[in-house]
Amino acid sequence: MTGERQPVFKKVGIVANPTKPESGEGFKRVSKKLLESGVKVFTDEETCRLVGINWCSEFEKIKVIDRLLLPDKVELILVLGGDGTFLTVAKLVDKRPVPILGINFGTLGFLAEITIDEIEECIERVLKGEFVVENRPVLRVKVLRRNGHVSIYRCVNEVAIKRDTLARIIEVEVTAGKDYVTTFRGDGVIVATPTGSTAYSLSAGGPIIYPTLNAMLLTPICPHTLTLRPLVLSGETCLSARLKTESENVMVIFDGQEGIELRVGDTIEITRSPYDLLILRDPNKSYYQTLREKLKWG
Incomplete structure (x- = not known):
């Protein structure tokens, strides 16, 4: 599916970050452009409250529904916010083949790469079928x-096993299939997707991986042994991580958004999901351009 031209979208969902007032103005601009083009617009109650329920109700083609129902009703979801908002919406689509396009109202924005100034132009090009779908491993x-x-x-960026702030060094045993890899001793370990290689893993010293590659990344967090380095594995690998440390507070955190406490003897199995994340992107912008802009490479 990667690189295929898309037909004109007839039903589009819009989700905005409710904590960013400027995304409310973005919602108005996007929805007006879509409505003028004959597109039926869907949104959720949180987004609608940014601009006022009365504003939404003035347009009969704007349907306000439960956010969880959006993937079943639309052919495309536009996300107005930063990468955090994008990740929240990405969890909603899961098994549904609905592409997502991010419009950046945040700061760094690796996932939401369209800027505020480009909104109208990009929407017009999207509706002409000039954007392409990119499959990202999850x-x-x-x-x-x-x-x-x-x-x-379901993790778009990474799953991180890490010690609590006051805990001592922890030990996490990792196997790949039937093969023992090593026991990570330190602050923890990150298992990241290629998309997530520019997130938490990057700050822990991991490499950048081209986002469509079938791979996963093992990155130690502050390892006790300095020779323990990040490891790039096949995306078909079945990883298993088991906490060996007792009497320490350890968390397993999913995409930096939710987490649970891990106990000794618990096991985490990590594989590539059979359902990729579909990202709608501008074919005129290369990934290397995004890296130059976001990481200030010059």
Whole structure:
């Protein structure tokens, strides 16, 4: 599907960051452009409150529905905010093949790469089918408790196993399939997607990986052994991580947005999800251009 031209979208969802007032003005601009083009617009209550319920109700084609229902109603979701808002919406689509386009009202914005000044022009090009869909690998994380309880999470960027602020060095044993990799001793370990290689993993010293590659990345967090370095693995690898340390506060955190306490004996299984994240992107902007702009490479 990567690189294929897209048909004109007839039903578009818009989700804005409710904590950023400027994204409310962005919502008005985007929705007006879509409505003028004959597109049916869907949004959620939080986004609608940014501009006022009365403003939304003036346009019959703007449907206010529960955010969880958006992926079932639309062909494209526009996200107005930063990468945090983008990640929140990315969890909603999961098994649904609905592409997402991010418009950056945040700061860094690796995922939301369209700028405020480009809104009208980009919407026009999107509706002409000039943007392309890019498949991004996503992690499927299964947490198996020692008591038999199982929880499953979807991670676009990374899953991080890390010690609490006041805890001492922790030990996390990692295997790849049937092969023992090593026991990470330090502040923890990150398992990241190529998309997530420019997030937490990068700040921990990990490499940047081209976002569409079928790969996953193991990055130690402040390792006790300095020769323990980041490791790039095949995306088909089935990783297993088990906490070995007792009497320490350890968290497993998913995309930096939610987390649970990990206990000794618990196991985390990490594989590539069968459902990729679909990102709508401008084919005139290369990934290297994004890196130059976001990381100030010059």
